[in-house]
Amino acid sequence: MERYVFERNRKKILNQMEEGSVLLSFSTNKHLETHPDKFDVNRNYYYVSGVFEYENIVMLVKGHNNKTNEIIFINPYDELKAKWVGAPLSPEEIYEISGITDVRNLENFDSTLTTVLASFNKLYLDIEANENLDEPPYYEALFAERITKRLPYVKILNGRALFQHARTIKEPEEIEEMKKAIEITNKGIINILKHMGPQMEYQLESYFDQAVKYYGGTGYSFPTIAASGANSCCLHYSFNNSMAEDGDLILFDLGASLNCYCADISRTFPVNGKFTPRQRQIYNIVLNGQKLIFDNAKPGITTRGLNQILRDYYKEELYKIGLIKEKTEEEVSKYYYHGCSHHIGIDCHDLCDYTPLQAGSIISNEPGLYIAEEGIGIRIEDDILITEDGAEWLSPQIIKEPDEIEKFIEENK
Numbered sequence: 001m002e003r004y005v006f007e008r009n010r011k012k013i014l015n016q017m018e019e020g021s022v023l024l025s026f027s028t029n030k031h032l033e034t035h036p037d038k039f040d041v042n043r044n045y046y047y048v049s050g051v052f053e054y055e056n057i058v059m060l061v062k063g064h065n066n067k068t069n070e071i072i073f074i075n076p077y078d079e080l081k082a083k084w085v086g087a088p089l090s091p092e093e094i095y096e097i098s099g100i101t102d103v104r105n106l107e108n109f110d111s112t113l114t115t116v117l118a119s120f121n122k123l124y125l126d127i128e129a130n131e132n133l134d135e136p137p138y139y140e141a142l143f144a145e146r147i148t149k150r151l152p153y154v155k156i157l158n159g160r161a162l163f164q165h166a167r168t169i170k171e172p173e174e175i176e177e178m179k180k181a182i183e184i185t186n187k188g189i190i191n192i193l194k195h196m197g198p199q200m201e202y203q204l205e206s207y208f209d210q211a212v213k214y215y216g217g218t219g220y221s222f223p224t225i226a227a228s229g230a231n232s233c234c235l236h237y238s239f240n241n242s243m244a245e246d247g248d249l250i251l252f253d254l255g256a257s258l259n260c261y262c263a264d265i266s267r268t269f270p271v272n273g274k275f276t277p278r279q280r281q282i283y284n285i286v287l288n289g290q291k292l293i294f295d296n297a298k299p300g301i302t303t304r305g306l307n308q309i310l311r312d313y314y315k316e317e318l319y320k321i322g323l324i325k326e327k328t329e330e331e332v333s334k335y336y337y338h339g340c341s342h343h344i345g346i347d348c349h350d351l352c353d354y355t356p357l358q359a360g361s362i363i364s365n366e367p368g369l370y371i372a373e374e375g376i377g378i379r380i381e382d383d384i385l386i387t388e389d390g391a392e393w394l395s396p397q398i399i400k401e402p403d404e405i406e407k408f409i410e411e412n413k
Helices: 003-016 043-049 079-084 091-098 106-119 140-150 160-168 172-194 201-214 229-233 277-296 303-320 329-333 402-411
Strands: 021-026 028-031 039-041 057-062 068-074 102-105 122-125 155-158 225-228 249-254 256-258 265-270 362-365 368-371 376-379 382-386 391-393
Touching: 003 043, 003 057, 003 091, 003 160, 021 043, 021 106, 021 140, 039 043, 043 057, 043 160, 057 106, 068 091, 068 106, 091 102, 102 106, 122 140, 140 155, 172 201, 172 249, 172 256, 172 265, 172 382, 172 402, 201 225, 201 249, 225 229, 229 249, 229 368, 229 376, 249 376, 265 277, 265 376, 265 402, 277 303, 277 362, 277 368, 277 376, 277 402, 303 329
Parallel strands: 021 122, 068 102, 122 155
Antiparallel strands: 021 057, 028 039, 057 068, 225 249, 249 265, 362 382, 368 376, 382 391
C-alpha cells in the first residue's frame, strides 16, 4: 500500500474525533489466530500506520480549530536485538510507509502523553467489549485503568466506534488488495482440486498452504477448515485430522491474507470427484440460495435482511424435498444455523457500522445446509462488494458449479 492510503485513513479518524482530544493506537494487542502464543499487529494500529512492528504506538491529536498532530513512537536501534530478531525500522523507513513525520522513541511516550493530556483531556482508546483488566500491559483496558488512576481529570472515550465507521467503507486500493488475496486463495483451491481424492483432511489442507506461500500470501484470514463427511456439519471444525472417504463431501472454509487484507471463501467438493444425486440436490439448493442473496444485496438492506430472504427460500425448498414437514423458522434452523453475511476487510470479520449496507462495503455471501443424519454439510461462500445499485462478485473465478467441479477433478486425475 502507498503511504497516502494510511494518511487518508488517519484523516478519517481525526475527522470524527472531538475537538481537544487524543487517540492512541497500540500495535501489540492481538493474538495470532493461527498461533495463540504469539502476537499479531493490531488491525486498527495497522489501519492508521501501515507498519508491521509490535511495540509501537500511534498518537493522533485534534486540537482547537481542527489543528491536528500525528506522532508515532518506536523502539530505538538495539544492536543485540538486531542480531537476534532484526533491527526495528528507522524513522525514515517509518515515514516512507506511514507518512508520519513526527517519529519519537518509545521512552518519550509517557512524558509526551502527560504533556498533551494537560491541554487536551479527552482520550480515545480502542477498548474491545470483552476485554478484561488481566491482559498484559498496554492492552487498552488496562491502560485506561492506569490513566484514570494517574490522571483522574482525563475523560476516557472508546475509539472503537471511530474505527468501525472508517473501516465500513473500503477504498479502491483496499478492494484491489482483497482481490489479490482472493486470487491467491483461488490458486490454493485449484491446488487442492488437482490432488482431490481419499486421504487425510490435513493432507488436502496442505496443498492450500503450499500455494498460499508460493503465490505470496502473507498469512491466513483464519485457521483453515477442511471438514469431510459428518465433520462438515460442525461450523468451526478445525481439527482436520479425519480421513476424507470415497463418497464423502469435504467442506473447505479458507482464505489467504495479503498485508492484513482477507479473503474468506468456502467450497464443498466430492472427495471422489462425483456428486451423488442427493449431494447434488442439496448442493444446488445452497448454490441457488447464494445467487438469491447476491441478487438482493444492495445499499439499504441489512445483513439480517439478507439472511431472512435466504431462510424464507429454504422454507420452500426444504419443504419441497421433504426435509422439513412445516415451513417454519424452527424447522429451517435444524439444517441452517448461522448468518449468511459479515463484513470483510483487514479482519476476516471486519469492524463495521451495524447499519444498512452502503456502497463500498465488502461482505461474505455464505449460505449453507447441514444434514447431520446424512453426513452432508455444504457451504458455498464468496466475497461481494456492495455497489451503488447492487453488488459485484469479487471471487467469480473460483470454481463452484457442480458440473465444472466434476469436470475439473476428472481432467486432473
